[in-house]
Amino acid sequence: xxxxxxxxxxxxxxxxxxxxxxxxxxxxxxxxxxxxxxxxxxxxxxxxxxxxxxxxxxxxxxxxxxxxxxxxxxxxxxxxxxxxxxxxxxxxxxxxxxxxxxxxxxxxxxxxxxxxxxxxxxxxxxxxxxxxxxxxxxxxxxxxxxxxxxxxxxxxxxxxxxxxxxxxxxxxxxxxxxxxxxxxxxxxxxxxxxxxxxxxxxxxxxxxxxxxxxxxxxxxxxxxxxxxxxxxxxxxxxxxxxxxxxxxxxxxxxxxxxxxxxxxxxxxxxxxxxxxxxxxxxxxxxxxxxxxxxxxxxxxxxxxxx
Amino acid sequence: xxxxxxxxxxxxxxxxxxxxxxxxxxxxxxxxxxxxxxxxxxxxxxxxxxxxxxxxxxxxxxxxxxxxxxxxxxxxxxxxxxxxxxxxxxxxxxxxxxxxxxxxxxxxxxxxxxxxxxxxxxxxxxxxxxxxxxxxxxxxxxxxxxxxxxxxxxxxxxxxxxxxxxxxxxxxxxxxxxxxxxxxxxxxxxxxxxxxxxxxxxxxxxxxxxxxxxxxxxxxxxxxxxxxxxxxxxxxxxxxxxxxxxxxxxxxxxxxxxxxxxxxxxxxxxxxxxxxxxxxxxxxxxxxxxxxxxxxxxxxxxxxxxxxxxxxxxxxxxxxxxxxxxxxxxxxxxxxxxxxxxxxxxxxxxxxxxxx
Numbered sequence: 001x002x003x004x005x006x007x008x009x010x011x012x013x014x015x016x017x018x019x020x021x022x023x024x025x026x027x028x029x030x031x032x033x034x035x036x037x038x039x040x041x042x043x044x045x046x047x048x049x050x051x052x053x054x055x056x057x058x059x060x061x062x063x064x065x066x067x068x069x070x071x072x073x074x075x076x077x078x079x080x081x082x083x084x085x086x087x088x089x090x091x092x093x094x095x096x097x098x099x100x101x102x103x104x105x106x107x108x109x110x111x112x113x114x115x116x117x118x119x120x121x122x123x124x125x126x127x128x129x130x131x132x133x134x135x136x137x138x139x140x141x142x143x144x145x146x147x148x149x150x151x152x153x154x155x156x157x158x159x160x161x162x163x164x165x166x167x168x169x170x171x172x173x174x175x176x177x178x179x180x181x182x183x184x185x186x187x188x189x190x191x192x193x194x195x196x197x198x199x200x201x202x203x204x205x206x207x208x209x210x211x212x213x214x215x216x217x218x219x220x221x222x223x224x225x226x227x228x229x230x231x232x233x234x235x236x237x238x239x240x241x242x243x244x245x246x247x248x249x250x251x252x253x254x255x256x257x258x259x260x261x262x263x264x265x266x267x268x269x270x271x272x273x274x275x276x277x278x279x280x281x282x283x284x285x286x287x288x289x290x291x292x293x294x295x296x297x298x299x300x301x302x303x304x305x306x
Numbered sequence: 307x308x309x310x311x312x313x314x315x316x317x318x319x320x321x322x323x324x325x326x327x328x329x330x331x332x333x334x335x336x337x338x339x340x341x342x343x344x345x346x347x348x349x350x351x352x353x354x355x356x357x358x359x360x361x362x363x364x365x366x367x368x369x370x371x372x373x374x375x376x377x378x379x380x381x382x383x384x385x386x387x388x389x390x391x392x393x394x395x396x397x398x399x400x401x402x403x404x405x406x407x408x409x410x411x412x413x414x415x416x417x418x419x420x421x422x423x424x425x426x427x428x429x430x431x432x433x434x435x436x437x438x439x440x441x442x443x444x445x446x447x448x449x450x451x452x453x454x455x456x457x458x459x460x461x462x463x464x465x466x467x468x469x470x471x472x473x474x475x476x477x478x479x480x481x482x483x484x485x486x487x488x489x490x491x492x493x494x495x496x497x498x499x500x501x502x503x504x505x506x507x508x509x510x511x512x513x514x515x516x517x518x519x520x521x522x523x524x525x526x527x528x529x530x531x532x533x534x535x536x537x538x539x540x541x542x543x544x545x546x547x548x549x550x551x552x553x554x555x556x557x558x559x560x561x562x563x564x565x566x567x568x569x570x571x572x573x574x575x576x577x578x579x580x581x582x583x584x585x586x587x588x589x590x591x592x593x594x595x596x597x598x599x600x601x602x603x604x605x606x607x608x609x610x611x612x613x614x615x616x617x618x619x620x621x622x623x624x625x626x627x628x629x630x631x632x633x634x635x636x637x638x639x640x641x642x643x644x645x646x647x648x649x650x651x652x653x654x655x656x657x658x659x660x661x662x
Contacts, residue, residue: 192391200405202377214395304395
C-alpha cells in the first residue's frame, strides 16, 4: 500500500520534471558540450576537419592578431563590469535606499525606476542609438538647449566616448533591477532594528555602512553575480548600438562580439572559424563559471539570517 | 539627575488622533510603568519620549531642556525593544560596544562598561555569540546590557517580557526590579500586564484610548481608583461594578435586596455605581437573610484560594474570594453581603470616583 503511494508520487515527480529536463538538455547542455567538442577540431566553413587538440585555444590566446583582439575585448568586458558595478548596482543601492525611506514621491519613482527594465534590449539599443545621434539626437540637442553646446559629441562615433555611452544606456535600462532587489532586501530588515540604531546614532552614513549594507548582503550577492555574468556575456546592446565590429576601431569590442565575428564571420569578409569561435566560447564559459561560482560562495559567507 | 515633564502631548497619525493631550511629571530615579489595554497609546507615547516619532503638539522636557526637536541619539535615552532588536550580524560583544563607541568613549572605558554589564547580566560566556545562537531570555539580557552600557539618563523598556514564557517572565521581572534598585536611573516601562505594573512600578500611568486615566502608586490605584476603568483594570479577578440605589444608609438593587456598606460617598446622588473587589464580599448559603439574593454559577479552586462566581437576581455576575474549603453546589441560592467600608463608589453619570 505504502510502496504503491510512493510509486505514484514518484511518477508524478518524474512527469513534472521530465519536460523541462529534456528542454534544458536539448537546448543548453547539448550545445555547450558540442561547443566543447567543436573547439578541438579544425573547421573549413561548415565542414569539420581534423582533431587538432588545443590549437584553437592556442590561437585565440597567443597567436597575433587574434591574441591582442582577445585581450582588447576582455579588457573592455572588465571595464564594463566595473563601470556597471558603480553606475548600475551602486546607483541601484542608493535609489533603493531613497525609495525605502519613502521620501516624497516614492510611489511614482518606485514604478518609474523599474519601467525601462521591461523594455526589450533591442528597443533600448535603438532608442539610445537615436538619442546619441550627433546631429538629430536629443542628447546633443538637449546640451545645446542648456547652453552646453561645447559638450556636444559624436557620442558613439569616437573611441573616447563610445563604450561609456553604451554603458550609460545599459545602466539606464537595467538600474531598476538592482534597485528592486536591494529594496526587497531592505524591506526585510525589522523596523525595531532600525529604531535601535536611531537610538544610538543620527548619522545616515553609520546607519547605511554598519547596519543596512551588512543586512542586505543576500541582495548584494544576487545583483553582483548576475552583473558579473551579464557583463562578460555582453552582446545585444553593443551589437545594436555600434555593430559587430566593436567600432570605432575596436574601442567597444567585447568578448561576445568577438566570438560572434570569429565563429560566424562578418560583413567585411572574414571567413567563419567555428573552431576558434568555439574555443573562445569555452574560455568565456569557464571564466564566468569559475569566477561567478567563487564569488557566490565567498559572498554567501557574509550573509546572516535575519 | 533627570526629571521628565510631558505637557499636553498630542499625537496624530494622518487623520487619527492617538494621544489627546498627555500631562505627566516624572521624578528623577523613578520607575514609572505605562499600562493599559492594547491600542491605548502607551507604546506610541514611549516612542515620542524616545524621539522615534515626532510629537504633533505639546512639549517634552528632560531635566529642564525641551526635547521636542532633539535627535533620539542625543537625548541620553536607551531603549529595550519588544523584539530585542539586536543587530543580527554582530555578536553580543559588538552589539554592546556599537552604541558605546558611537558615543565617542575611549576603548578602556568601553571595555570597563562591557565587563560591568556582562557581570551584572551574566553575559560573560556569551560575548562571542550571535543573537541567533541565544535563547529568548539571553537575548533579553543582551538587549538590556546594550542599553546599560550607554549609561543612559533615562531607560525605556517596551513590553520587554512579552516574548518570554511564563516561568522566565517572573524571573526576568525580578532581575529588572533588582537592576533598577542597583542602578537607580529614571526608567519608563510599558506593559499591558497589570501584574508587571503592580510589582515593578514606583508609580503607574493607567492609559485608555489615548488618555491618562490615573497616575499614582500601585497602592493608590488599587485602593482609590479614580474611575471605573482603573477600578476594573487593576486587580484580578476584576472588581465587579453594580448599579445600585441609595436609601438612607442602605444601598440596594430593586428585586434583589439591599445591604449596609458602611461609609457612603459625600455626594448625595441616588443612583451610584458600587465597585466591589472579590475580597470585599461575603456569601452565605440559603434563600433568606441579610444581603442580595444570588445563585452560584461556578467555583474556581486555586489551592490557597478559591473564587466563587455568583449571579445576582438581576443577572449581574460577581466574583467572591472564599476560603479554599468552601464548596457550593452549582445553582445553590446564596445571600451576598458586603464587608464594611470596602466598597468603592462611582458616579453613574461620569464614572468618576465619589469621595467618601
